Amino acid sequence: MTIDPITLTVIQSGLQQVCDEMDLSFSRAAFSPVIAEANDRSDGIYSATDGALIAQGSQGLPVFVGVMQYSTAKIIEMIGQGRILPPEEGDIYIVNDPYLGGTHLMDVRFAMPVYRNGEIFCWLSNTGHWPDTGGAVPGGFSASATAVEQEGLRLPPVKLFKKGAMDPEIYAIICSNIRVADQRIGDVKAQAAALYVGQSRLFRLLDRYGDDVVQAAIAELRHRAATQMRANVALIPPGEYRASAFIDSDGVVNEPLEIALKITADGAGLTFDFSGSSAPCAGPMNSVLATTHSSVYLAMRHIFPDVPISAGAFEPLTILRPTGTFLDAQYPRPVSGCAAEVSQRIAEAVFAALVEALPDRVTAAPAGSSGNFALGGEVPDEGRSYVMYQISGGGYGGYAGGDGISNGCSTIGISKAPPVEIMEQQFPVLYHRYALHEGSGGAGEHRGGFGLDYEVEIRKGTARASFVMDHGRFGPQGALGGGDGGVNRVEVKRNGETFVPEHLSKAQDISLTAGDRVRVRTPGGGGYGNPANRDPALVAEDVRLGRYTAEEAERLFGEG
Template sequence: MLDPVTLAVIQAGLQQVCDEMDLTFSRAAFSPVIAEADDRSDGIYSAEDGSLIAQGSKGLPVFVGVMQFSTRTLIERIRSGETAAPEPGDIYIVNDPYLGGTHLMDVRFAMPFYRAGQLYCWLSNTGHWPDTGGAVPGGFSASAISAEQEGLRLPPVKLFKRGQMDREIWQIICSNIRVSEQRIGDVQAQASALLVGAERLSGLMDRYGDAQVTEAIAEMRGLATRQMRAMLADVPEVAVTARAVVDSDGVVDEPLIIALSLRRDGADVVFDFAGSSRPCMGPMNSVRATTLSAVYLAVRHVFPDVPISAGAFEPLRVTGIEGTFLDAHYPRPVSGCAAEVSQRIAEAVFAALVQVFPDRVTAAPAGTSGNFGLGGHDPDRGRDFVMYQISGGGYGGNAAHDGLSNGCSTIGISKAPPVEIMEQAFPVLYRRYALHEGSGGAGQHRGGFGLDYEIELLRGDARASFVMDHGRTGPQGVLGGKDGAVNRVEVMRGAEVWVPPHLSKAQDIALQPGDRVRVRTPGGGGYGDPAARDPALVAEDVRLGRYTRAEAQRLFGWTG
């Protein structure tokens, strides 16, 4: 048996391999969404069943479970003969949501890693491509009613064969996506990250020996399982219930309900989603892999000290999703599943767990990635462009302090690209970039504030699309705290102000030079009774302009 020090060193070494892959991917990528916003993740996965061995500390949490499922699907297809068997130097590409994925824009690469001529494990990564075809630039078609309207769907195929790119497959991809000439930089970056990972993993195994590393991986998995079970031991056998709401599916203007019943069953914890809404017509369906990953990441938020390993997920059983919009099958559209529905799932998990672990769990965070796609032609540069803007929001208050303002989304560490980078890359000007004042939910510890930004199109013509959420209801407050403010979208053409009928979702909005789009993202929910808030903290918020005096009096009963 490994001594604890060696185990800890190998565990840290495996994570460092993934961290270097992440860093390589971001530094070499062309697109701001990867290079600046870090919308990507890298990991190491079992050759036997695709289970997670290690993931980078700076990778998107939602991809933790998803790449586990996509790697497992790849292995199963290779064994069945549906997909060609791997050889050294091969790299597979896949973005099919129904094969263990998210939405089409999250493109996954997987590379076999060999030791002594035998397949030892898989290295895999996911990067958000700015466009994969479909009805609208950027892929977030708010009105899609089938998968074909969302873009090019790729089953697992070898994009690189024995180290060389398959030009025919690449030409097929380029013929079906916008600004294809700009994608080669992202592809090479994604492949390079895997090659760096292979080199670093080889070095680690050369140093400690294959047998010791293999033993460490098994021990890490078992340790993670035991730790997660210990953490969840206080979950009662009597069910705790919660729910979350999706504004609409973008087509039918009715809310979608996520119903959750949480209980302990022996050593496991069951997350039962029976009673959630049925599959929807629009793109707010979630595929099974994303739904399970959303549960995993929500629990990881609450118990971050448990090692990142497949073992951490073994005590978590997800049931009741069959026949609901949380278990989408082809051809249901799913562009909103990873960026939006997954965060509503996490919100439901938080709302249930806060009843059991009030000192550990926060009120609901903003819970939307604020997906804003803008595509058109830049006459000054003589080329087309596709711009993808993500944005942060307020975190929920918690037992110890107020929520963070303008934090990244629940599902990841992706941050909005710097304004200067976006203005340099695209024909836009940011007229406003500030906190969404007044948006934090009132509470003893208030929610953080969302973001308020406004973009003007400078030249050419363009089309805008939005797939966001929390436009109908704000993020939930807990234990007497109030909900955060809702998401708001406005399109301004001169004196005319247009608000999407679905509030947070719209597509194909024509823009001309001078037209502007303003987005105000949600604030986090409040934690605890607002009347119990320290009046000095309320006064400080008023002094800084975070709340008006009238808001402070109404929300907190402030008399200052």
């Protein structure tokens, strides 16, 4: 079937709008600030036959591009094998198993088949970051975990909703294994409602153009995305491109982990080989295969943002399975750091490998850490408990066109830190500082952006703090002669004393009481180009604004 360009464009925009409305519905109805304010969620449309990505919301986390495709495909595969109950109209499956196309256990996916004329037309799927799914520490970010069971409740694909009604027994099992369970009902209903909104909007599109026309448009859009990505990849001269990126430690063994990447370009596609990377690690910085793949996809999306999001965009990209490395985690390896931290280091390796081949498109390394800070506490006077999850931004890398942005969202998504006012309203905390991490931008002709500097105090009761962050030992890489960005700094001020965790930005179960404080200074982005070539007026402006001291400017740029 031939579709005219105008109709094709309208259907493409219509599919995108379906996903965008799911995103907005999810955030506006959710109870948890990490979803409602930080937008740590994503929604998409997937093929009925193989789970391939058809469209994803523009406001969803890019790291979920690959993982939701992978998890939807697994559900379809398991249904075909008779391993899980087959779907009926109105059913919604819930799954967070990392080894079945997931990330960490707190990223919970819902998947719903959409029926037309008695047949599944497509699947709608979404992911939301739940503040807690049980495990050894509140929030699930167990920096010292050595098995996935220590990180929380692991759910295989099961029907949470059956024919449109929530199964109270499945929900009771979930609530019996997580903290502050009474608050999850708001997120669960918001997540399901987003899928129902998507189905309603999709039906409007199908009723307008017809199922066959929309299916033909989907196939054509996938073909065009593949063609467009191949054209972009052809800009890279044939050859091999190598780079490494390092993770500070795994949280258990205080030694760096290496991501060793070789990219082979042949003019028509790219092959990514991570086989030289470190072996599986004891702690939670292992990455499951779906997250490793998705990390490569999102890195290429950063480099070639003009390519529409669909499975076709991935076709020219071959990722060799990194068997025997920490980038192909197998049960029971812990994985709480894979989505928020390891994924960003994979992207950093991709940027570092390709920046010389594509200097006008690739940036120096961004902050590359989501700043995962979980706080679980009790307020006895009020008879309540809570789990607070804080994400934070960092500096972006400099690039050919200018300086990196400051306090930008993480490489893997568009999530923003929840407003301080919301956090102070919902949790017994007080923010004493929320400012730029001055001096953290890597030096370069175009300097890196600056990270975030915040300090939070526990006001009531007792609490337990956990961190799974990175770039505390090594700052984000500079590019083409630029300097590295500033490192992540975590300080705990307890009982009048200040200490830094052994693993710098990773620790768990730190006991806190009212009056204790935590200060976090996130990484700045890497610098781009020789710092000596920076415009002296720009250096002077940074000094005037307090971004660098005069001494730092002299040392980094040769200017006072």
